Amino acid sequence: MSIPSDPETMPKNRTVAQRFSYALFRIVAQALSVHWFELHAEGRENFPRDGGGLILSTHQSVLDPVLVGLLCNRRLNYLARKTLFRSSLFAAMIRHLDAIEIDREGGGLFGLKETLTRLRRGELVLMFPEGTRTSNGQVQDLKPGFISVARRSGVPLVPVAIVGAFDVLPKGKKSPRRRTIKIVIGKIFQPDEIKDWSDKQVMIALQERIEACHARGEEMRDYCSRKSLRNL
DSSP states (O other), rough: OOOOOTTTOOOOOOOOOHHHHHHHHHHHHHHHHHHHHOOOEOOOOGSSSSSSSEEOOOOOSHHHHHHHHHHHHHHEEEEEGGGSSSSSSHHHHHHHEEEEETTTTTOOOOHHHHHHHHHHHOOOOEEESSSSSSSSSSSSOTTHHHHHHHHHHOOOOEEEEEEEEHHHSSSTTTTTOOOEEEEEOOBBHHHHHHHOOOHHHHHHHHHHHHHHHHHHHHHHHHHHHHHHHTTT
């Protein structure tokens, strides 16, 4: 069961400038992503239409928050490590786009509290349960950090797999390459479905569903590659 809404936990009011800039950024980024990366997604209907939700995605590149945000019709909040806030200008920009600062070395208590606050407002929060970007483009073992947030928030869990972003901009590279990106949004885990599961059972089930989404994304990308070859 989702956390009930009340006046103190309803979605925060955003200024006209915030709403306009987010919408404009999204339109421009969508157009560029479709043109340069042939961005396509499957399962967008699995994003919650209302109420809070924890979006749990694979992590292939620094582009991932933008890519997932483009596919969701609702505004996303996302976690960003503390080091990204060192530049005051960049920090202001990502805060404007609803980033939540996470201090991994300091335990991340503030980030955890803010994440729960936004989920209780009925908003969507994007997390990367692998903990860090992949080094080979494949799904990594999930870390258990998301489970505490899932248990305490009582919101649906949405598995997501990104395929191809690693080829576009792998860890350590600064210039993106033109490659195909496919994203698959899997079937939601409802709070009532997992409430009696152990943490290990939740981890295993989410890992399996994310890996299935990743396999489907690979199929989609391979099909596009074969289609392009036939058209040569």
